[in-house]
Amino acid sequence: xxxxxxxxxxxxxxxxxxxxxxxxxxxxxxxxxxxxxxxxxxxxxxxxxxxxxxxxxxxxxxxxxxxxxxxxxxxxxxxxxxxxxxxxxxxxxxxxxxxxxxxxxxxxxxxxxxxxxxxxxxxxxxxxxxxxxxxxxxxxxxxxxxxxxxxxxxxxxxxxxxxxxxxxxxxxxxxxxxxxxxxxxxxxxxxxxxxxxxxxxxxxxxxxxxxxxxxxxxxxxxxxxxxxxxxxxxxxxxxxxxxxxxxxxxxxxxxxxxxxxxxxxxxxxxxxxxxxxxxxxxx
Numbered sequence: 001x002x003x004x005x006x007x008x009x010x011x012x013x014x015x016x017x018x019x020x021x022x023x024x025x026x027x028x029x030x031x032x033x034x035x036x037x038x039x040x041x042x043x044x045x046x047x048x049x050x051x052x053x054x055x056x057x058x059x060x061x062x063x064x065x066x067x068x069x070x071x072x073x074x075x076x077x078x079x080x081x082x083x084x085x086x087x088x089x090x091x092x093x094x095x096x097x098x099x100x101x102x103x104x105x106x107x108x109x110x111x112x113x114x115x116x117x118x119x120x121x122x123x124x125x126x127x128x129x130x131x132x133x134x135x136x137x138x139x140x141x142x143x144x145x146x147x148x149x150x151x152x153x154x155x156x157x158x159x160x161x162x163x164x165x166x167x168x169x170x171x172x173x174x175x176x177x178x179x180x181x182x183x184x185x186x187x188x189x190x191x192x193x194x195x196x197x198x199x200x201x202x203x204x205x206x207x208x209x210x211x212x213x214x215x216x217x218x219x220x221x222x223x224x225x226x227x228x229x230x231x232x233x234x235x236x237x238x239x240x241x242x243x244x245x246x247x248x249x250x251x252x253x254x255x256x257x258x259x260x261x262x263x264x265x266x267x268x269x270x271x272x273x274x275x276x277x278x279x280x281x282x283x
Contacts, residue, residue, distance in 0.1 A: 033097070035087075035112065036104035037061065039077040046113040047071040049093040054211050058085035061101055062191055062252070065213040077103055078252070135172070138275065139218035139233040142167050142174040152268055157258040158183035159224075161251050164231070169275035171238045172215060179251070180229035187224040190254035192217070192234070196241055197248045199265075212236055212247075241266035 037043045050070035054063050060082035066072040073089065082103050089097040097114070145165060153162040158181065165176030181187045194212040213236075220232040241247055247269060249262040 033099050033112070034102070035075075035099045036102050036107040036109075037075050037077050038103070038105045038107055039080045040105065041076065041107065041110060043075045043107065043109075044111045045073045045075065045089070045097075046111070047073075047089065047091050047097065048114055049091040049095070051089060052092045053090035055088040055090075055209060056085070057087065057101070058082065061085060061087065062193075063087065063211065064191065064193065075101075080105070135216055135235060136218055138169060138172075139174060139216060139235055142176050142233050142275065143219060143231065145176075147273065152262070152264055154260050154262040156260050159187060159251075159258055159260060160229075161249065161260050161262050163249075163262075163264075166269065166272040167275045168238070168272040173236050173238055173272060174275065175234040175236065176231065177234055177249075178229060178231045179224055181224040181226060184226045186226050187258065188254040188256070189220070189222055189224070189251070191250065191252035192220065193250045193252070194234070194236060195248040195250065196239070196245050199244055199246050212239060241269065 035043065048071065051065060051073060054073070056063060060078045061075060062078050063073055063075050066074060071091070075087070080103065084100065084102045087099040087101050089099070091097070142165060145167070148164050149166060150164075153160060155161075160178075160180040160182070162178050162180075163175055164178050165174070167174040167176075179187070179189075194214065196210045196212065198209075214234050215237060216233075216235040218233040218235065219230070220234075221230045224230055243266065246266070247264045249264070251260040251262075253259060
């Protein structure tokens, strides 16, 4: 009888009940939660504390943090029918959340919430949100600065992704970037993501990959028409890159296969220009 009771408790721990107007699940950091994700649908994970790191077991799953919300992740499949993999999420309170991820185009559960049982809090808004107007004014200033850098470029499939400017201000790094489409087919952007990744990766060992979530994306168009280009500014929190790691910028085409990865060593990102104070400072 005691064994049956323990078995029932374990089964309930992995259930996806409804509450707070959403589907909810409880997770013991020592256990693994099964999650099914789709190619054409988005799955949302809401944690009680800010997400401090994400480790994907496979590049076949896409993960992004919701802008302005420190503890919300969105997940979807990068390709249909991928092999089972895993996802590990680290939160600022030191907790570890482990997920076994499989593919299902019609998942039963698309929203998982893990509220703080002491406070019941679900959403945490980032401190940058209140300064969004001043931050975007700084990004607009970076957009118009004439100073340029060269040599940080990736070209493939007739698409070019490059960094044309690098500036720092108030513990934020402003990457002025450009996408050029030299083909006769328009390019629809699905994802633009930033990672700090090991320089050398072995298929037999897990690659240490830390995703950096932009604070803001300024003037980034969703579509690049044929034979045209666009310049935009990505604002990231200040971070450093160890010697054995690179910054990787991943550009993913929506419903297409023209994906690019710009692999940048820490040497090329040294010494960003200091952004001169604006009339409306960020602080």
